[in-house]
Amino acid sequence: MIIDCHCDALSKMWSHRVDFNDDSILDVSYQKWMQSPVKVQCFAIYVPEHTPTESKFAVALHMVDLFFEKIIKPFANIHFVQTKVEIESLKPNEKGAMLTLEGLDCIGADLYKLRILLQLGVKMIGMSWNSANLAVDGIGEPRGCGLSSLGRKVIELANQHKTWVDLAHISEQGFDEAVELSDHLIVSHANSRSVCTHARNLTDKQIRKIINHSGLIGITFVQYFVTTSHRATIEDLLRHISFILSVGGENHLVFGSDFDGTDQFVENLSSINQYGSLQAAMKQKFPASIVEKISYQNFINHFPD
Ligand SMILES: [Zn+2]
Numbered sequence: 001m002i003i004d005c006h007c008d009a010l011s012k013m014w015s016h017r018v019d020f021n022d023d024s025i026l027d028v029s030y031q032k033w034m035q036s037p038v039k040v041q042c043f044a045i046y047v048p049e050h051t052p053t054e055s056k057f058a059v060a061l062h063m064v065d066l067f068f069e070k071i072i073k074p075f076a077n078i079h080f081v082q083t084k085v086e087i088e089s090l091k092p093n094e095k096g097a098m099l100t101l102e103g104l105d106c107i108g109a110d111l112y113k114l115r116i117l118l119q120l121g122v123k124m125i126g127m128s129w130n131s132a133n134l135a136v137d138g139i140g141e142p143r144g145c146g147l148s149s150l151g152r153k154v155i156e157l158a159n160q161h162k163t164w165v166d167l168a169h170i171s172e173q174g175f176d177e178a179v180e181l182s183d184h185l186i187v188s189h190a191n192s193r194s195v196c197t198h199a200r201n202l203t204d205k206q207i208r209k210i211i212n213h214s215g216l217i218g219i220t221f222v223q224y225f226v227t228t229s230h231r232a233t234i235e236d237l238l239r240h241i242s243f244i245l246s247v248g249g250e251n252h253l254v255f256g257s258d259f260d261g262t263d264q265f266v267e268n269l270s271s272i273n274q275y276g277s278l279q280a281a282m283k284q285k286f287p288a289s290i291v292e293k294i295s296y297q298n299f300i301n302h303f304p305d
Pocket of ligand 1: 168169
């Protein structure tokens with residue numbers, strides 16, 4: 001059993017206008033998911049950066065509709081999950097789908113738009129994508145600022161709603177501030193910067209802060225977050241896990257594949273039905289208890305209920 005904290009299938013379904021059973025386009029499609037050991041998949045609402053500002057919230061709502069109409073409604077064995085109990089009540093043949101948000105661009109300066117998304121079932125609030133928004137700067141914004149007062153209000157709202165605050169893509173200043181304020185922390189898709197130099201990866205100091213604040217780190221399979229060389233193997237990916245384990249991350253590691261978020265993945269790990277190869281390699285290298293923690297138990301243990 002595996003829980004995956006981040007994929008962009010929804011965004012791809014929206015931009016490519018494809019159904020959830022389109023295997024040729026989607027890394028996370030219905031059939032591929034059914035063939036995989038993934039029990040719960042998080043589906044991120046990611047509104048592409050080029051979308052005109054005035055359309056962004058409408059696009060986010062369109063993706064919420066796709067989530068319910070194309071992923072939940074047509075398939076009797078896929079359940080919309082929002083709580084730990086709902087995840088634990090899934091029967092062996094059933095899968096859980098969670099709705100998450102990647103970046104606050106789509107709310108502009110309007111907190112009510114975020115409240116609407118929370119009412120619709122969003123359970124993880126990604127503070128930013130790479131660029132800046134009105135809540136906080138992303139890691140790609142040279143200004144590198146931290147939280148605005150809107151950003152602080154977003155975190156307050158997340159805490160009230162017992163919702164995860166996702167710090168993937170956030171600026172370093174924003175990270176430091178948000179870590180202190182958030183009750184339920186996750187970095188849904190990032191690796192270690194000591195193992196692979198990339199601005200999207202976490203510094204040792206950031207990893208320590210997440211551990212100290214009882215947060216989660218979602219190991220991600222994007223090739224250029226795994227290694228600086230032109231090809232990435234599962235062995236390269238395991239180095240990130242080993243490193244974070246070595247600094248005390250045993251109870252803080254989860255997976256956040258980023259399937260459908262890029263075309264460049266670790267070899268033999270480019271779609272959800274290939275999770276088995278990672279599972280096998282994990283079992284060879286780590287004790288069963290650690291494999292279980294990373295695969296699903298850490299996520300369940302930290303679930304904000
Ligand atoms: Zn992302």
